[in-house]
Amino acid sequence: MKKILIAAMIAVFATGSAYAQTVRMGTEGAYPPYNFINDKGEIDGFERNVGDKLCEIAKLECVWVKNDWDSIIPNLVSGNYDTIIAGMSITEERDKVIDFTDPYFPADPSAYMALAGAGADVTKGNVAAQVNTIQSGHVAGSGATLVEFATPDETTAAVRSGEADAVFADKAFLQKIVDESKGELIFIGEEVILGKGVGxxxxxxxxxxxxxxxxxxxxxxxxxxxNALIAKWFDGMKGPY
Amino acid sequence: MCSDPSLLEGWQWLWCYLSTPKHQQFYASFLVVFAVLIVTAPVTMILGFAGALARRSAFLPLRCFGIVYTSMIRGVPEIIFFLFVPIALDQLVEFIRHRIKCPEITDPIYQGADFVVCMAAKMPLGSSPQWAHGLWGFTLAVIAFSIVYGAFAANTLHGALNAVPQNQLETARAFGMSERQIFRRIHLPQMWTYALPGLSNLWMILIKATPLLFLLGIEDIVYWAKELGGAKTSYFAYPHPDWRLWYFLALLVFYLSLTRVSEVVFKSLTARVSKGQSLLGQATAS
Amino acid sequence: MSCAQTFADYALRSIGFGVRALPKTDITLCEQVVLIGSGMVWNAYFAILAVIFGFLFATALAVARASDNIWLRKPSDWYVFLFRGSPLFIQFFFAYELFAQLPRAGIDIPLGFTTITLATSWLTKAWAGALIVLFLNTSAYSSEIFYGALRAVPKGEVEAARAYGMSGFSLFRRITWPTLLRLAWPSYTNEAIFLFHGTTLVFFSGFPAWQQKGDALYYANYFAEKTYNPFISYPIAALYFIIFTILIIALFGAINTRLNRHINPAECPKIKYRPQMIR
Incomplete structure (x- = not known):
């Protein structure tokens, strides 16, 4: 699982202290607006802003590391980086393996997205979700046929191509995709609140x-x-803090 | 010109899109392919020679080792080695460093699902700069490649050494050459003719194996093709639909040209090596 | 849970029978052996079908490449170059994206009096899409081997057959083809082994695993990531592949003996490792 993406972009925060501890921040870099690689090739997004700010306050020297989602927990445990900051919801199952900080983002609804014109029953059909997410766990337990993909991008591509009937993911991630699909994609079914927030x-x-x-x-x-950062990245959403 | 992409259209947009820093990283990642090839090829040859000589060794354990090493690729898909060797090597190195650097910690290293070694045993250290992490990952990948294709090379070289006509070696012996002299002056130079077809094939295999770097977590061309090709919303400066098909098409063309060029080079090389050889038709190793 | 119970639960998990949820915690050796073995069903499925269909197509390709007709020769040359010159891994990625672009509802083919709708959705599934790629890929490699063997068929055999009045298809089927096979078989054995090993790439290259139904390496990888211990699951998978490879060699060796049954056993070409003939 030594799958840290090599040559990942770096951000170094000068803290003034010569003894500052280097903290390696592991993120996925494929889940806008939480985290993504912008056109400059740097890690960007809500979590980049939050992470940098946290490091500044805590006087830590932070380095950003990209890592595939499916091996993101094992690589934290094995010490290839020191934190996961990748839109990861706090769940019981994960809490057994790693520890979480207090949430920096509230429990956000997860939603189904499908092609326009789909019936409400698609949420019981072939549903795509990213592997090892709370959403994939939910789909597996919902009676639908789960189709797992390694990256978020592949899950939405599978819906566009019709390979999967719907995708189940964080609504914030899907929102922009629905908005910009020119009516091709819609939200469908009920929204579900999963997890205990993102930490x-x-x-x-x-x-x-x-x-x-x-x-x-x-x-x-x-x-x-x-709250200001939440509003900035999530279409003016009002943060609860 | 590219300062505000939303105002651009057509070719201008495409030009700016293709010259973003992110795309430059994509182009740079092609160098990773060449770097792997350039580093792996010689290491593969060294391991290949070692393997071939081990197989011919008079010392039984060494010969057994040589035979096991050269036959292991026969039965096991190379991708298993690629997934296995880097992690295994990484854990092995950290395990040994753990034993040396933190002998006072007696807790088991495997704790449930965790592999826990002390911070001083990390390879590279958590505080090391990013390039050190990159270099370490690259090194592990190259070692994995070399071990696997070294076994291929050992097979080829072993076959080629056997293919050199015995009477040439006997003639040399009749001239009073020592075994060592025979090997260096006759056996080895003569072997190349027979080894070249196999080695050129191996080079092709090596080229075609480079996209597997992606599975080792290296940010190679496959990684960037997937990343850049995916549909992009307006969080990005250059939104576009799913273009992965085109990116993979580009990779396909890249590999086709690379193998094509190699083929031509090897053809002329073969012609040169077999000059003056009394072989019927083309040189073929058995 | 006893190992027999595990076997009942997971032995056919890779094709959708048995317990839905994969083991997550306290993974036992038995679970790893059973599930990885279950995944071998996929590797065997891909390899067997691709080799059978590939064999037929490769023979046709080899004949086309040896043909005097430029319209047969050139396209087959290009086809072989395309599939032998690019990595299988990239071919998988490309094919998956290509199949995903096809209209989901199917392609309408107007025939004048009626319209047939060609369904396309199954192409993005591994069982079909990946099989097609493997079939096309092995056809190219095999045809290279067959083409080489075709050119090595002794002229005397063909001329003797002509003298007997044979020609065309019967000449090919009764004289050229058997000899071609005999000459090509050792190399073709190697190709079959490599194709079999190539099947492990399927679930690492774009084709998604439906309901975690994957091949042996998919499960080996799953366990390695869950336990963070590569020293158990990968060697298990490797062992399975060694066993299956030995089976392939035995099967192809038996065919080889049959192909060479009229030849003096001392001269019979042994199937052995031919490094310069592999992919």
């Missing part, structure tokens, strides 16, 4: 880092900068 994943043994990040998240919640 940074850290190793269970790394209580110190978790403490620092939690403190920084608390500061960002207090001064409103987290």
């Amino acid at each position: 940074l994943g850290v190793r269970e043994s790394d209580a110190e880092l978790k403490g620092k990040l939690n403190a920084a998240i608390a500061i960002m919640k207090k001064d409103g900068s987290l």
